[in-house]
Amino acid sequence: MLSESKKSGSPPRPPPSEDISRDDVRAQREAKKLAKAARKNKSFKGKLANPPTSTSENEHPVVPYPAQKSLKTGTTSRALEVKPAEANPSSQSVSIGVSADLLKSDSSSPSVIHSLFKPKKGKELAQSNVSKLYPPFYNVGLKVRNNVIRGANSQCVKLLDAIKDYVRCYDVPPGTTFKHGLFADLEGNMENLKTVCSFSISMSNAVQFLLFYLHNMPDDDGKVIDFKNEILDVIDQYIVEKIEKAVEAIVLYGLEKINEGDKIMVYSITEALMSLLVKAAEDGISYELILIQTRETKVELADVLEKLKKPTSDQTVRVSAVNFSSALYKIRSCSKLLMGGHGLFTNGGVMAQSGSGQLALVADTYNKPVVFLCETFKFCDRSPLDFLPLEEYMPEQFQTEDDFLEPKLIYDVTPSNLVTVVITDIDMLPSNGLAATLRVQEGSTPAKL
Amino acid sequence: MANASKESQYIILLQQLEISLKRGRYVRSHELATRTLRLAEKYVQSDSWKNAEEVMQWLENTADRLTKAAVSESAPSNVLKRLIKTVQEDFMTRKNQGRMHTISRLDSDTKVDYSEELPDLRSDILGAILDLSSELENGAESIAEDAEKHINANEVIMTIGRSRTVEAFLKRAAKINKLEVIIVKCGPFYQGKDLAKSLTKSKIKTTLINDTAAFSMMSRVDKIVIGTHTVLANGGLKAIAGCHQILLTAKYFNVPVLVLAASYKLSPEYPFSAEMKITNRFVSPEELIDYKDGDMIDNVQVYAPVFDYVPPELVSLFIFNMYVSTTLN
Numbered sequence: 001m002l003s004e005s006k007k008s009g010s011p012p013r014p015p016p017s018e019d020i021s022r023d024d025v026r027a028q029r030e031a032k033k034l035a036k037a038a039r040k041n042k043s044f045k046g047k048l049a050n051p052p053t054s055t056s057e058n059e060h061p062v063v064p065y066p067a068q069k070s071l072k073t074g075t076t077s078r079a080l081e082v083k084p085a086e087a088n089p090s091s092q093s094v095s096i097g098v099s100a101d102l103l104k105s106d107s108s109s110p111s112v113i114h115s116l117f118k119p120k121k122g123k124e125l126a127q128s129n130v131s132k133l134y135p136p137f138y139n140v141g142l143k144v145r146n147n148v149i150r151g152a153n154s155q156c157v158k159l160l161d162a163i164k165d166y167v168r169c170y171d172v173p174p175g176t177t178f179k180h181g182l183f184a185d186l187e188g189n190m191e192n193l194k195t196v197c198s199f200s201i202s203m204s205n206a207v208q209f210l211l212f213y214l215h216n217m218p219d220d221d222g223k224v225i226d227f228k229n230e231i232l233d234v235i236d237q238y239i240v241e242k243i244e245k246a247v248e249a250i251v252l253y254g255l256e257k258i259n260e261g262d263k264i265m266v267y268s269i270t271e272a273l274m275s276l277l278v279k280a281a282e283d284g285i286s287y288e289l290i291l292i293q294t295r296e297t298k299v300e301l302a303d304v305l306e307k308l309k310k311p312t313s314d315q316t317v318r319v320s321a322v323n324f325s326s327a328l329y330k331i332r333s334c335s336k337l338l339m340g341g342h343g344l345f346t347n348g349g350v351m352a353q354s355g356s357g358q359l360a361l362v363a364d365t366y367n368k369p370v371v372f373l374c375e376t377f378k379f380c381d382r383s384p385l386d387f388l389p390l391e392e393y394m395p396e397q398f399q400t401e402d403d404f405l406e407p408k409l410i411y412d413v414t415p416s417n418l419v420t421v422v423i424t425d426i427d428m429l430p431s432n433g434l435a436a437t438l439r440v441q442e443g444s445t446p447a448k449l
Numbered sequence: 450m451a452n453a454s455k456e457s458q459y460i461i462l463l464q465q466l467e468i469s470l471k472r473g474r475y476v477r478s479h480e481l482a483t484r485t486l487r488l489a490e491k492y493v494q495s496d497s498w499k500n501a502e503e504v505m506q507w508l509e510n511t512a513d514r515l516t517k518a519a520v521s522e523s524a525p526s527n528v529l530k531r532l533i534k535t536v537q538e539d540f541m542t543r544k545n546q547g548r549m550h551t552i553s554r555l556d557s558d559t560k561v562d563y564s565e566e567l568p569d570l571r572s573d574i575l576g577a578i579l580d581l582s583s584e585l586e587n588g589a590e591s592i593a594e595d596a597e598k599h600i601n602a603n604e605v606i607m608t609i610g611r612s613r614t615v616e617a618f619l620k621r622a623a624k625i626n627k628l629e630v631i632i633v634k635c636g637p638f639y640q641g642k643d644l645a646k647s648l649t650k651s652k653i654k655t656t657l658i659n660d661t662a663a664f665s666m667m668s669r670v671d672k673i674v675i676g677t678h679t680v681l682a683n684g685g686l687k688a689i690a691g692c693h694q695i696l697l698t699a700k701y702f703n704v705p706v707l708v709l710a711a712s713y714k715l716s717p718e719y720p721f722s723a724e725m726k727i728t729n730r731f732v733s734p735e736e737l738i739d740y741k742d743g744d745m746i747d748n749v750q751v752y753a754p755v756f757d758y759v760p761p762e763l764v765s766l767f768i769f770n771m772y773v774s775t776t777l778n
Contacts, residue, residue, distance in 0.1 A: 111656075112603075113629055113631060318750075319750075322751075323753050324661060325689075326752065326757070328697075329757070354661040355660070355661030355662070358663060358694055358698060361701055362697060404648070404656065404657055405655070406645075406658075408659075412664060413665075
C-alpha cells in the first residue's frame, strides 16, 4: 500500500484521516458514474472505455489491484479492473457493492427462449407489397389470416380458386411468352401473399405443384386460350384427385378402424377426420367420441357437434368433451386416439395442431394406438425435429407491456416413434414408410421447400 | 363465563370453517391450514377436555367432519392428524419425564393409557401448536432457502400453473443466478399470467405458453419446478390438471422434476383403486364451451376436473420445509 506513493512520485500525502474521507467520496462518485454509464451502454466495452477518464482525474495509479483480485472472485475482479484502485478498505467495500450492482444491471444478454421466437430475418411483414397483389389473393389471404377459412383443405381450395381466376384474367405482357410471364407473375404474387398470411403446408404444396407444372410446359407459342384451359383443367384435376378423392379414400380406409362400441379420443380436427366420423355415424356404427378441447378450439367443437347433430340426438354417437389438461383422465378408457394431420415429413414426423405431440405421448404411455389421417398432397420434403424450423408455426406473436413473451404456437411435430399408423389416400402406412412410398409412386423427387 | 365463551369460540370457528368448505368457497390450502390450526388452538385453550384421549378424539372427529365437508381439500385433516401425533408424543414426554424419551414404535408392547390426567399437558400442546403455526407461516421462505442449491446459472426452468411457493423459490434463486422461466398455463383456471407478471417484476425473463405447447418446448428446458396441492402417502401427487401429461413429457425428454411442498400438504391418503382415482372436484367448463352453444350440448358430457394424479416415479426430488419436526411419519 505504501509502495504506491513511491511509484507514482505523487505529492506528499496529507494526514491519513483526511485522505481517507476524500478518497472515499471520490471513489463513491466514480463508482456511481461508472454504474450509470454501464447501465447506459449495457456492455463491457463501454465499461472498459471509461478507465482513461477516471484515472486521469484520480492521481492514484491502478497498481494494487492484483492483491485485490486474490480477495475477490473472478467476476467481480473484472469490474474492479475498471475502477481506480483504492488503498482503503472502506472504499473497497464500496466498489464491491457497486460491482454487484453492475452485474445485476447487465441484462443485455438475450434470453435463450425469447430469441427462439424472434422473427427470422427478411420474413417480417412488408406493407408495401400489398398493392401489387391481385385483389382476390389479398381477399383469400386476409380470410386465412383471420381464421375465417379454417382447415387446411378449404384454405388450399380457396387459394386454387383464386389462382384459377387469376389465370383466366391473365394478359400476357409484351416481350415474354405466356408461360414465362405467368410463371414470374404468379410467383411474385405468391411471395407477396406470404407477407399477408402465412401459408399452410397444403397451400404451399399446391402452389409449388402448379409452378412446377408451368415450368415444364412446352415452350411453343400456341393459342393463349388453349394454355389457359390446360392450366385450369390441371388445377381442377389437382383439386379433385388430391383433395376430394383423397378424403374419400381416407374415409374408406378409416372405416376399417372404427368398430362398433369403440371409444375414440379425437384432437386436431381436419376435414378428413370430420368426414370419417360423419360417415361412420351414417353407416350406423355406434361409437363414443371424446373430444379434447382447448381454449383455441372452441369453434371447432361447435362445428363437430353441428355435423354430428343427427347421430348424437338419436344416441348412435355419444359425445363427451374434456379439457386438454385432463386428457389423461380419459385416455385409459379409450381404445384409440385419432388425429388429423396438417403435414407429413420425410423423417416420419407428423405436423398437427399444437398439443398432438403431447397427446401422442400420453396415448403411447398407456399403449393406445395413435392414428393420424393425412392426405398425401400434404407431404413435405423436410425433416424437422421440432416445431422451430416450420415457418408456419406461429403467424404472429404477442408481447405484452409487461415484457414477458406469450407466443402462440399453432402447430407442432409429433416424432415418428410415437405414431402408430398414418392413414393416407394411398394406403395405411407407418409414418416412416411414407416418403419412400411416395417417391416410388410418383417417380419423381419433390423439390426442396 | 370466560370458559363458556372460549368454548363457543371454537365451536363458532369450526362451524364457519365447515360452512365455507361446504359452500365451495375454496381458498388456498395454506389459509385452510391456518384456520384449522387456530381452531385447534381455541379448543385446547378451552376447558372442554380433561385428558389426552379426549383431545385426540376431538381432533379425529373434527378431521372427519371437515373432510366430509369438502372431500377434495385435505389440508385441514392433514394438520389435525399431525396434531394428534404431536399430542401423543407430548403425552409420552410428560409421562416419561426424567426418563429417556423414546418415540413410540409400532412394535411397542405397552398399551398406552391416554386418559391419564397430566397437569402441564395443556401448555405443551399449545407450545406445539405455536411451533406448527410458525412453521406454516414460514413455509415458503424455508423452502426457498434451498433455491441456490438446486438452480444453477443460466438455466431454463419450467413451471406449471401458479404456485406461490414456486414463486418465492424462483425469486430467491434469481437473486443469485440469472435464470429464465417458462410458465405453462393450464386449464381450467389458466392462472399462469399472474405469475408471469409477478416474475417479470423481479427481473426474471419469462415466457408464457399454453399447455398444448409444452411438448414442443420441453427439449429446451433444464429443470421443472412445480408446487402441488397434496402429496399422497405413496409419494404420488395430487396436482393441478395437466401436470401428469407434462411430467410424462419431462420423463420422455429426461428433464428432472422438483416438487416443492410445505408440510401441511403431506397427507396420509392413498390413491384408491388400481385406476388411481383421487378425490377430485369438477368445475364449470365455461372455458371450454360457450353457453351460446347450449342447444347442441344437450347430448354432450363435458368434464373439467381440477386435479390430476401424478405417480411417484415421475418426480425426481421433493423439497419440504421441515427442518426440525420429528412428528411426521
